[in-house]
Amino acid sequence: MKRRTLLGVAATLALSLAATACSDPGAGSSTGTAAATWTNPSAKLAGVNLTIWAAQNSNTVPKQVIDAFHTATGATVKVVTIPDPYEQGVQTKVATGDKPDLAFWQPTASMLTAINAKANLQPLTGAPWLSKLSPALKDMTGLLDNTRYAALITSPAVEGVYYNKEVFAANGITQTPKNFDEMIAAARSLKAKGVTPFYEMGGDKWATQWWVQVQLADAAKSGLWDQINTKKQTFSGPTVLGAIKKYKSLIDEGLFNSDIKTAKFEDQGKALLGGKAAMVMQVNSFFGELQASADTATLDKKIGFFPISPSGNVGTYIPDQSNALVAFKTGDAKRESAARQLLSFWMGPDYKNFTTAQNTVSLEPSVPNPAGVPQALLAVNGSLPTSVGSMQALAVANPDLYLNLADMIAGKMSPEKVASTTQAQFAQLAKAAGAPGF
Incomplete structure (x- = not known):
């Protein structure tokens, strides 16, 4: 991908x-x-x-x-x-x-x-x-x-959580979280035991947006992107800004890797496969990175996937x-x-x-699926029937949310600035695309 x-x-x-x-x-x-x-x-x-x-x-x-x-x-x-x-x-x-x-x-x-x-x-x-x-x-x-x-x-790719099964098991987590709050509770439990709960790649930037988008899954199902497309809501409104603020608060709480500002995509794969972190919020290309380092048997043993949203296990698809x-x-x-x-x-x-x-x-x-398809990819595909569209799938334009979030991680933007900058970019792109009202 x-x-x-x-x-x-x-x-x-x-x-x-x-x-x-x-x-x-x-x-x-x-x-x-x-x-x-x-x-x-x-x-x-x-x-x-x-x-x-x-x-x-x-x-x-x-x-x-x-x-x-x-x-x-x-x-x-x-x-x-x-x-x-x-x-x-x-x-x-x-x-x-x-x-x-x-x-x-x-x-x-x-x-x-x-x-x-x-x-x-x-x-x-x-x-x-x-x-x-x-x-x-x-x-x-x-x-x-x-x-x-x-x-x-x-x-199609799905935004969700890849996790290390062995790290979960070694720290008493016997089932995958059923909603976003349960996931954060599991993360805090892992941190208390000295485990890095989440690994983020602020250096490569492009995946930072997944953390905001999965928090918006329920809102997306209720028409968030249609409302943003028609100027009834904005990125600066409480829904999107709230998700940005939540993401920053989790970073500030120390639930991510200490090198979050500089970590790269390849670092994510090594950290999860090597058990140095418990979870990674990513899309299908991440599993491709893992496949370059391990065979299917190893991946089936170590790596699992679950979709996540505030209300449950709802995936966010992003073809x-x-x-x-x-x-x-x-x-x-x-x-x-x-x-x-x-x-x-x-x-x-x-x-x-x-x-x-x-x-x-x-x-x-x-x-039929080929016999060698890894279990995590089957789980990703299995989440599609109940998944909801991402910003890329449902918005009339795709602003640089990920770059603005990376600037927030680097200390260059506040959540409010991320939201307002993204909204201004969205309006420019929507107007250029001929979207009504822009």
């Missing part, structure tokens, strides 16, 4: 303004809403050449599919790696008219808006694999104004670019059709082979 799920607000604003200067994000091309046609996934495509844009952490994901598609159809598919920050690089290229046939892309409404989906992307209306998806996932993401533009290929693909309008009808065919092949006859090659959770009930 792409670690950093947000662009810098200044870069996003500039790119959004550039896109709106070229075309109206709300206006599609003449074929923007037309139903797509879907040919046989294995139909011959000899001589057809396709390009997929991918990030540095997703550029190997298509390999098995590409090889199988070439064998079945004769088409050649090339993967081009766009350097990080990936989203910024893609938007810059697209704004100048440079487009691939397909690209990995965060399938949220805000990021589909950011790439001007109605003008730039093929609608995937009537895709043959949609009926095969788990009902809980079918319409979770990938839509903009009720039109599908993104194909979900892997289980990212490695979870989905989009197909571009290139003006070449044959390549556009071939791009849709590749998606249909990927999620159709090849999907079982793809999930096995990636050792990942299947999104289609008719395709």
Whole structure:
């Protein structure tokens, strides 16, 4: 998964303004809403050449599919790696008219808006694999104004708690917390026994926002982001500001690692796997970091996952670019059709082979999970049916909340300043995206 799920607000604003200067994000091309046609996934495509844009952490994901598609159809598919920050690089290229046939892309409404989906992307209306998806996932993401533009290929990331089972057991914690307050009570118990309860990566910054967002899960379920989108609430209001203040109070209480200001993503993984900390608030990419250091048997023995919210075990989902693909309008009808065919092949006859090659959770009930999928990833996927959307999934724009929180951890901002700065950024981005009322 792409670690950093947000662009810098200044870069996003500039790119959004550039896109709106070229075309109206709300206006599609003449074929923007037309139903797509879907040919046989294995139909011959000899001589057809396709390009997929991918990030540095997703550029190997298509390999098995590409090889199988070439064998079945004769088409050649090339993967081009766009350097990080990936989203910024893609938007810059697209704004100048440079487009691939397909690209990995965060399938949220805000990021589909950011790439001007109605003008730039093929609608995937009537895709043959949609009926095969788990009902809980079918319409979770990938839509903009009720039109599908993104194909979900892997289980969406979830914000929640990865924990060390052995540390819990050694300190008398026999079951996972049932709500946020229970989790904090467990953390205080661990601290009293000399254990670092939580490990945060203030040095790398991007994960700081998860602590605020999981506290907002219940509010999100009750329409928080719709209210912020329509200016009925703000980041400076009691709901979001309260979550920011709570996060700071837990840090001030000493429930986090002493090097919180400088710790990195890699440090988190080493600390949890090595038993130097009990819990980490993270998303799926964190488990990928653990998989680079330990085999499945070790991970199943040591690492567990539980979703968390104020009221219970409610997860917060945040689909990212490695979870989905989009197909571009290139003006070449044959390549556009071939791009849709590749998606249909990927999620159709090849999907079982793809999930096995990636050792990942299947999104289609008719395709069983590979035998080697770690238990923690199964727990993450199991939390999706009752999860609620993140800021990235439900807000019309994604301000730099994580950077502002990192500044708070570093002592450069108060919670109030974090909230007001984030609100100002949100308003700028919402206006650039053409959101009503901004």
